[in-house]
Amino acid sequence: MPSLGTTYGRGAATLAQWDLANSDFVLVMGSNMAENHPIAFRFVMRAKEKGATIVHADPRFTRTSALADIHAPLRAGTDIAFLGGIIRHILENDLWFKDYVLNYTNIATIISSDYQDPEQLDGLFSGWDEEKKSYTVDSWQYKDMKVPSSLAEHEPSTSDSFDEAAKSTSDGPPPEDRTLRHPNCVYQIMRRHYARYTPEMVERVTGCPAGTFLKVCEAITRNSGRERTGAICYAVGWTHHSTGVQMIRGAGIIQALLGNVGRPGGGVLALRGHTSIQGSTDIPTLYDMLPGYLQQPNANQKHADLQEFLETEQTPTGWWHNLPKYMVSLLRAWYGDNATAENGWGYRWLPKIVGDHSQLPMTLAMRDGVIKGMFFLGQNPVIGGSNSKQVQAGLAKLDWMVVRDCAETETASFWKEGHLVRDGDMRPEDIGTEVFLMPASLAGEKDGTFTNTHRLLQWHDKVVDGPGDSQSELWFIYHLGRRLKALYADSDLERDQPIQNLTWDYPERGPDRDPSAEAVLKEINGYTWLDRRQLSGIPDIKDDGSTACGCWIYCGVFPTHNDNKSRSRRADGPDGPGTHLGWGFAWPDNRRTLANRASADPEGKPWSERKRLIWWDAEKETWTGDDQVDFVKDKPPGFKPDWSKHPTGMDALGGDAPFILIADGKAALFSSSGLKDGPLPTHYEPLESPVHNQLYKQEANPVAKHWEKRDNELAEPGDPRFPHSFTTYRLTEHHSGGTPTRSVPVTAELQPEGFAEIPTELARELGIGNTDWVVISTLRGEIETRALVTDRLQPFHLGGGKTVHQVGMPWHFGWKGYATGDIANVLTAVVGDPNTSMHENKALVCGLRRGRLARDGGRHGES
Amino acid sequence: MRRSRPPIIRRTLADRIGGFVRDWSVPRQIAGQSSATKAAESALSRGLRPRLDEADTVGTNICPYCAVGCAQLMYAKDGRVIHVEGDPRSPINQGTLCPKGAATLGLMTMPERLDKIKYRAPHSDRWEERSMDWAMDRIAHLTKKTRDEAFVQELPDGGTVNHTQAIGSLGGATLDNEENYLIKKLFSAGLGMVWIENQARV
Known part of the structure; x- marks a missing residue:
């Protein structure tokens, strides 16, 4: 989720689902929450019982609309026009939370004088390269300062001369004008950018009546401030667009302007669809990332060896300055004693990506014969993949495929019942794909952890065996790895070193030789390399090879050999505090609300008694409260970086910078680096639209x-x-x-x-x-x-x-x-x-x- | 504690009529019994036991469907799951489940549940059954062969990539963190695969 990543520093839900009960407004948009996440929707209903206003903005009137106070209909794909309208309403009516926004966001920061807005360029930002159909982001940077991205998924595109000319975030604070009069401060840029997103324009573009739209604006702004907070919940109704990231950015900007992030009942909640989809992003079975949102090495970037990789990716300031610790400890976990300081901890054995290897181009790579063998592990792309007939044409071109699932899927049976056969294009005997369909165990038939939509790791027990030949993916991958290591054992080819050097020792149990999921979770948590002591938390992770850690953000889930925190089942009682720190383990460091430093004012006092969560205890010189603080625990609120020393890492962030994974510690209303389609959300029509864009000549997202x-x-x-x-x-x-x-x-x-x-x-x-x-x-x-x-x-x-x-x-x-x-x-x-x-x-x-x-x-x- | 079901007793018509009159709740309510407790009981209901009473094992599960993360209690008897319900201790679901979560037992015991390895040879028009050992062996050999035929150590410009584009993997969002970890570790760091994706983008 690069949208929340570039805005707040981490691409994940900022609050827990149960915290919605503390909200004074809930906007559900891009989601039919009552239908698809009904159990989480209970908390929205609880908030409503306590007086909160519930808004549902959606093309359809659904079960969620039926339970909301206001249903705002809008044409599919026009969400940015709607959200941009809310941003305009907040700015033009001076309804933003000034003390919060001036201190905790980049609203006062001055942007490069080269920046030009879509208002000036009819739908394009400055930096557009017509030939490459992409942007260079030089002109989106802070004035004379290069802003590093907090994202693993980014591919920054700046001109070389700019890189050399720009100051580092270590050299001094970002240029700002707290009077907000500078024409190129973020506040003034945003006002110009959204000036035309009036209620009337919102109606013309989205079809939502201006009166309904204004009711939504009023409900949201009335319920934000010192005493009140609100939340925005979204799901794939936002992500499934050619402008999906910018839609979520729109929500991120609204919540930052209203001062809702990091506070009880406030924030942005991503509602995700699969039981461990958050986990499979944290520990990514994704092409462009390594565990813990580290970058997968990329042949098109300065990633030739470990030193160059770290020089490119390490941010000078903010928490990501620790990146070398996490990368070296991951390599130690994966390549064990074969990883040495001399060989760059085995970095070169990691494969480098050369482009976009995600699911959509995967469909074409199968069809075009680039991919010859496929594993489908609990996924059914004939139903879920876009352009299903193309997916099936791809399957028919494969040499072999393995499908592991609990029942025969459409993907497994495409060769006898799919469109190719049904439409008469091919007969089964024309299809050469060798297919293995293997029964897979379900939760309850294996043990392990899922990570839920609000970053909570919860262990599930093995209660029974799966039926017949069923086995877990853990069993399958472990034993496939064992067989492959045996097949490669005698090779002396350099290219076979990665599989030979991979650590692959997990205790087995039972007649089926089931690998231990606990042992794998212990490796994910991390341990000291020499004496195998479990790491107790993220600060224990080192960059000198003395620690191994499979996923740094999960460190602390298994802090000692006998303490699996994901098994913890101690919920708070009716007397509170209701953060349930004893139930499961939330990454990072069991923090339930991200950026919760922002729940206190710059001096460290709660914004209000009603909305207190974390505060500074001056006597004990520590942050304290009802949650684990998402900040340096003993950094006083008045701390100022000593710029004469060119501070790095967290030393460069003040005691009033709650968004610690952003290089300047502030929520990015204006996002200088990390996104390919602009620093501010802008309305484009979907790639296929029934109408023309009424705001700009540019019809659709130019980089889609x-x-x-x-x-x-x-x-x-x-x-x-x-x-x-x-x-x-x-x-x-x-x-x-x-x-x-x-x-x-x-x-x-x-x-x-x-x-x-x-x-x-x-x-x-x-x-x-x-x-x-x-x-x-x-x-x-x-x-x-x-x-x-x-x-x-x-x-x-x-x-x-x-x-x-x-x-x-x-x-x-x-x-x-x-x-x-x-x-x-x-x-x-x-x-x-x-x-x-x-x-x-x-x-x-x-x-x-x-x-x-x-x-x-x-x-x-x-x- | 184990308890067996009460035996089914065959009763005569007179027994049944007598039983009905004794069980009829209206006279008992008129006599002052509560319709919510005493008067709701019958000879049959007095003998009924909850299904989970027979369980010999109980474990904590997390719902396998969406990402809300509802906790479940899973009861089993003789190695078979007999009952799944919401865990009342959970601060997320507090004992509740949605229509999908409530169908977890149905998912685990569904008639279509796959329990054997099926193999379709190239150009064949049918499935055949195969042993696990045979399938694992064959998959390992195909993986090695495909990797070795299409492994790239360096690009033409000399940059090291150490990857293969000939094998892909799709799926992970329904799996455990530990499983995703081993998939990424073996496929990426071990074999050099780059086409690794899951449901996060769909």
Whole structure:
């Protein structure tokens, strides 16, 4: 989540779910929280009972809307126009929390005089390179100062001369004007940038009536300040856009301006969809990162050897100055005694990436024969991957693939039941892919930890064995590794050194030789290399090879040999304090609210008694309170860096700088480094839109990813064949790709069949009745499904007298299991956000007609 | 503590009518018994035991579906899960579960649950069963062969990359942290794979 990473320093939820009960407003946007995270939504309801105002901004009227005080409808993909409108409302009406914002954000910081805004360049920022279709970020920097990024996923693009000319953040404080009069201070830039995002413009672009929009603005601003706080909850309704990162940035800016971050009941809560999706980002089965948000070495950057890597990636100031400790200790954990100071701790054995190796281009790399063998470990891309037919074409080109799951998935059975065979393009005997389908154990049949959506590690026990041949992924990977190490044992080739040198000793138990998950978690926590003592916390991690640590942000979860904190089950009682420090372990260092230094004023006193969390105890000279402090525990609030000494790391951050992973310790309203599509969120239309951009000549995000056009075309804005806005979503009874619910009788019975929601007005226009068969089409494909005609979807009346209808469809369904339906992802395209390579399946355009597809030799006619 | 189900007793019609009259709650409510407690009991309900009463094992589980992280209590008998419910101690779910979480027992015991290794040979039109040992051996050999055929140590410009682009891995967001750790460690640091992804982007 680079959006929260560039804004607050860490790409993760800033508050715990239960803390929503302490909110005075909750804005749910980009999420149908009551449907998809119903248990977490209980806390929103509790806040409402206590008097909080609940707002749901969404294209559809859903279960969440039904329980909210205000439902603000907006056309899919126009969230930045809406959020930008809120930012304008806050700034123009002087409703921002001045004492918080002036001290804890970069609002007063002066930006380079070379900076030019989309308001001046008709939708582009300065630094645009038309040939490369990308930005150089020199002109987005602080005046005469280069701001390092706090992100692992970034690829900074500055000109070489700029790097040399710019001052370091170690040389002095960032240039600022606390009177906010300087024309290039962030405050003035933001005011100019959002000047045209008026309530009337919000209505013209999003279709949300200006009156409703203003009610939302008032509810949010009324409930923020010293005495009151509010939270914003989002999910994939924001991330699944070509501007997804900037939408979340918009929320980040609003919450910083209102002084809501780091305080009880305040912040931004990312609601994630899979049980350990936060964990699999922290310990990333992702191509561009190493555990703990370290960068995966990249051949296109100055990463040739460890020294160059550290020189490039280590920030001079802020917590990330510690990066060498975490990198060296990771290499020690992975390559053991083979990692030495002389060989750069084995750094060169790590593979370097050479481009974007994420899931969307992976689809094309399979189809184009670059990837020949695939492991699918609990993921079903025929349902969940964009442009499903392209995914299936890719599977058919593989030499071999391994599918590990609890039931036979569409991915595993593509060669006999998939679109290629069904459409008559191929017969099974034409498909050469060798397929292994292996039964996988579920939670309850193995032990280990999941990390939930608010960074909480919770252990689960093994209660029974999985059925038949089922084994855990831990078992599979461990034994595959053992076999591979045996196969490579006798090689004397240099290229085989990484697998030979990899540490791979975990205690086994039982007749199946199950590796110990506890032993793996102990390695993740880290230990001293020589005498194998568990590290007690992050400060124990060293850069001299004396410690091994598999994931530095998890350090402290297993601080002694017999103390697995993720097993801790001591919740607070009714008398509080309600931070539940004894339940599980939250990274980092069991901190429940990130940047909680900001819950106190610059002098270290709580902003108000009602909203106190952490404060400075002057007598004991320590921070104290109801949470673990997310700061240097004994750094007094009045501490000032001694700039004459060119301070580094945390010495360069004052006692009033709560965002310790940002190089200047301040929340970045204006983000100078780290994002590829601009320092401020700007409204662009989705890559496929029913209308033109009403704010700028530039229609869509200029750096959005659109890998190639073959079998992956996009409709032009306003294409009459595809006049309707189309969005996808999920249902409470089904889970993502559907394997673990469509095959379960009880959940399949509750939601037995695929459907599309169609507004009543549109249905009348097209002669579609409730439960009729309809065909939905895009340039990628056509599907058939049942119509659910409903008033929950209302037409959007936009600027210029244009009316747009919204069609929505759950994407869980496929041909396996008891609850079946056509695959929504046949309609979607391989396109994505420039920062995350996330797809845009929440906003595209479609055609709609009554009837059925001519399938199976045209047997189906009109229903 | 283990308790067996009460035996099913075959009863005559007269027994049943007599039982019905004795169990009928309306006269008992009129006589002053509470409809919420005493009068709600019947001869049959008095013999009923909760399913989890039969359990010989109980463990703490975390719901396998979304990322809210609801805690569950999982009860088993003779090595089979017989009951899953929300853990009332959890500050997240306080004993509650959503429709998916409440279906966890159904997921673990679903009729479609895979329990054998299935193999589809190239160009074949059917699955065949294979042993674990055979499959692990074959997968290890294919992984090595594919890696070795497409391993790149240096780019044409001389930069070291030490990677293979010929093997990919997809998935991880449904798995344990420890599993993701070993996947990344073996596939990336051991084998040099770069196409490693999970559900974080979908």
